[in-house]
Amino acid sequence: MSETSYDIVIGLEIHVQLLTASKLFCGCSTKFGAPPNTQTCPVCTGMPGSLPVMNRRAFELGLRTALALNCQIAPFTKWDRKNYYYPDLPKGYQISQFDLPFSSEGWLEISDPKGKIEPRRIGIIRAHLEEDAGKSMHDEAAGQADSRIDLNRTGTPLLEIVSKPDMRSPAEAKAFLTELKLLLTYLEVSDCNMQEGSLRVDANVNLHIPTPDGKIATPIVEIKNMNSFRAVERALTYEAARQYEVWQETGQKIGDIPKQTRGWDDVANITRGQRHKEESSDYRYFPDPDLVPVTVTEATVADARAALGELPAALRTRLEATFGLTPYDSDVIVNQGKRGVEYFLELATHSGDGKLASNWFQQDVLRTLTEQKIEIDQFGLRPERLAGLLQKVRGKEIDTSRAREVFAAMATSQKSAAEVMAELGIVQVDESQLVELCRELLAANPKIVADIKEGRGKAAGALIGQAKKKNPNVNPGRLMEICLELAQGM
C-alpha cells in the first residue's frame, strides 16, 4: 500500500497551565511539588458555602496568548459549569467556558527550516480558560485498593487551545506543537513542562480515504497520555496505520461507531482502547451563577496587543532580513528563546557581522552552554566582550582556531579579547617574517614542493603544523597562499 493512499486528518487539544502565582479562583499558590493538600483553601477544595473569585492575572495571560494566536477576542464572556463526578473534582463540577469562550478563530503558522513541510497556517477554533482538577493517586503498593487525592493542583488556571483539524501528517502536528511551545515561552505565559503536566496534548485523528465511490472518513479517535512531542508524532503515525488496517478489515466509517478514546503506550509503542466511562457524557453545562460575566473592552485588547513584544515568526523574518541569515540559522537562534535572541542581537550588532555572529553563537556559545549545563543568562561571557574577539577575527588579526583558544579563556574570566591574546602571546605575524618562514619550510620539504608543482596544492597543508611549531601566531590561510605562490616559482 503506497503512502499516498489516504490523508491523515489531525486536530490537537492543548491544555496549558498558566504561570500565575495563585489559582484561577482563589489565592492559593500554584507551585508544583508541594506536599499533598498543602496548597488548598475552602474555595479550591469546594468547601460548602465557598465562592470563586476570578484571578485577573490569569485572564490577562489567556488574553495575551489568544492575541498571539491571532484569535478574535469576545467583548463579553462568561463562565460555565461542566458537571461530572470524579474524586479529583471536589465540587462535582469544573468551572470552564462553554458556548462563549473569551477567544476564537485564530491561527498559528508552521514552517520547517529544512523544507520538509510547506509553511502554512493551522487554524485555532478557540482558546478558553478553565480550572484544573486535582490528582488521584492509586495506592496499590500495600495491596490496598485505596485511592488518595491531592488537591494542590485543583483550581490551577488552564488555557485550553483547540486547533482545527488542519494538520495532515504527524510531522506537521509536531511542528505545530513546537511552534506553539516556543510562542508560549516567548509570551512567558507558561513554563510548558510536559513532565510536570503544565502542557498536555490530546490528539484527534482520522483518515480520509479516496475510494471509487468518493472519499470516505474513518471514525475519529482521540489519543491521550502522550508525554512528549516525539510521543505525539509516534502515536499519530501508529494510529494512522492502525486505522487504515481496521478500515480494510471492517470498512467502518465515521458515525458507524461512537468516538473512541485510546491511550498511547510509550513503551509498547501502540495505542490502546480505553474503557468507556459513559457511552456519551452529558456535562449539563450552564452558566456559573457564582461568577459575573467578564467584559473585555477594546482598550484592554489594544493594551494587551501592544505589550505582546516581538514574537518568533516576526523575529525570524527580522534576523533573515537584517543579517542575511538563512532560515535554518534564524530558526536555531529564535529557538533559543528571548534571552538567546537578545544575546545574538547584541553580538551581531557589536561585532558588525551577523553571519559571523551566527556561526559563533551556534557553534561556540551554544556548545559551551550545553557543556556547562547552564542557561544563556548564566553565561559569563557577555556579548559585548565576545564581540571584541569577533572583530579581531573579522580583521584577520587572529585565525579561527586560535580565536577558539581565546574564547575558552574569555569564557572562564572577565578578560577582554586583547588581554587574553596578549597573555597567550598572540600577535599578528609580519608579512616579511611569514615569507621568510615559508621559504625555510619549502626548502626543507622538496617532496611537497614537487607535489604542489604537479597540481596537488593540498600537499601544502602538511606545512601548517610545522609552521605553527616555529611560530604559533601564523595565520594558516595566508601561510598556504604564500607557500603555493613560492613553490610555483621554485
Next chain:
Amino acid sequence: MSVHELSASELIAQLNAGEITSTELTRACLDRIERYDDRVQAFLQVGAESALEQAQAIDQKRKQKQPVGPLAGLPVGIKDLLCTQGVVTTCGSKMLEHFRPPYDATVIARLKQADAVLLGRLNLDEFAMGGSCENSAYFPTRNPWDLERIPGGSSGGSAAAVAAGMLPLTLGTDTGGSIRLPAGLCGVTGLKPSYGRVSRYGLVAFASSLDQIGPFGQTAEDCALALEVIAGHDPHDSTSVAQPVPAYRAALRQPLEGLRLGIVREHFGEGLDAEVEKAVREALRVYESLGAKLVDISLPHAKYGVAVYYLIAPCEASSNLARYDGAHYGHRTDEKAMHKQLAEERAVLQAAGNERGLGQLDSALVRMYRASRAEGFGAEVKRRIMLGTYALSAGYYDAYYLKALRVRRLIRQDFDEAFRQVDLIAGPVSAAPAFRIGEKADDPLSMYLVDLYTVSANLAGIAGISVPCGISQSGLPIGLQLQAPAFGEEKLLAGAHLYQQATDWHRRRPQLP
C-alpha cells in the same frame, strides 16, 4: 415589659445604657429556650457555654470602656446554613451531620466584629428546600402561635425563635421566600435584601442566583440595624455589589409623604384567603391614612414565577449539591458493606457465566456515590436534584432552563416597569395563614404554591420585607409584604417602619403554654 418582649433595638439601648448586661440577657434567652424550645423546636443546637463566654467578654470590654460594636452583646441566632468556624453546620441534612467548617461565612465574621453573641443554630428545611420547615432531617419546627402548625420555611427556626421571644434577632436565608414566608406566618418582621446586598460567602448554596441572607426581628428597625452590620461588598463574593451601605436606621425617619404604593392586581385573585385579604386591605387603608397613594399596577408575568423558580432553583441546586458525594463532603456509606455486596453480586454473575452482567456492574466508586447520596439526602432534596438534572440535560436545556431564564427576564422587566410608577409594592406574603403540620406532606405541588407571592422578588433580585398586619380568627398571624427596587432598602425599611409606628401588630406575642 420582660426582656423577651423587647425588640433588638430596645435591648441594645438598654445594653449600652448599662441597664442590663450581655451576660444577663444571654442567660435570659437561654432560660427561655430551656423552657419553651422542647415544644417549639426552633434550635438544632444551643451553644450555651460559648454564648456566655462571648457575652462575658463583651461585658468586660464595656466595663473597661473599650469601644463595643453596634450589636452591643445582643444574642443572635443563626440559620444552620451559614458556615461558622468550628461549629457543626448541618444545613438541616443528615448529609452534613458532622460538618464543621474551617471558616466563617462573611456575615458571621461581621456579626462577631459587631459584638453579637452567637447563641445557637436554627432549624430549617434541608438545604433550605421547603416552605414549612418539615423537611428538616432532624425534626419539624412548630409555630409558636399554634404548636400543631408549621412556622413556614425554610428559615422556620429563625422565625419561630424570634416569635417565641427566645432570641431578639436571627439570621435566615431567602431563596424563594424563605425569610418572608416564615416571618409572615410567625408574626415577626423579616427582610430579604436585594441580590448582591449581602455577601453569600459561607452561605451553603441552594440556588446561587437567588439565595440571599437577611435578618428576622420584631421590627423594621431591628432589620435595619442588622442590615447595617451584614451588608456590603465582599471581595470573596463577586456577586456582592460594591455599593456603599447607607445608614438604614437613620433612613427610617425619612418623610414618606406622597409615598406611592403599588397594589398588584394579580395578587388579589383566586386562592387568596378571605381573612388574609381583609387584613392586607386594612393595612393598605392605614397607609392611605398616613398619606400614601395607592396605585393599581400589574405584573403580568408574575403568574409564571413559581414555574420559573422551580426550574432555575433545582437546576442550580443539582450542581451545587453535587459536592456531597461521600468522597470529600458529606455522609459516606458503609464501604465495607458496599464492597461485600459488590463481591457477592460479582460472584453470582461469575458462577452463572454472565459476562454481560459482569460488564454492567457499577464500579465501587459509583456505588459509593450512589449509596452515600441515597442515604444522606431527604426526599425533597432528591426530588429537586432530579428535577434540575433533568432540566439541564442535553435535549431539555433549551426548553426548560433557557426558557426559564427568558421568562425570568420578563418578570424583572415587569418590576422595572412597575417601579417607574410606584415607590413600593404592597400585598400579601402568603395566600393563607400557617397550615397544619403534615397537611401538605403528600402534595409537593400545593406546597410549592406557598411561594406564590414571594418568588418573583428573588427572580428579579429586588428587596422585600414581611411585617405583621393582623391575626386570623383562629389566632394566627397574617403578614404584609412590601417590595422595593434593587438596593431600595432604605425606602423599604422606612415604609415598614412607618406602618409599625401606626400599628401594634408587630407587638403581639403568642401565648406559649
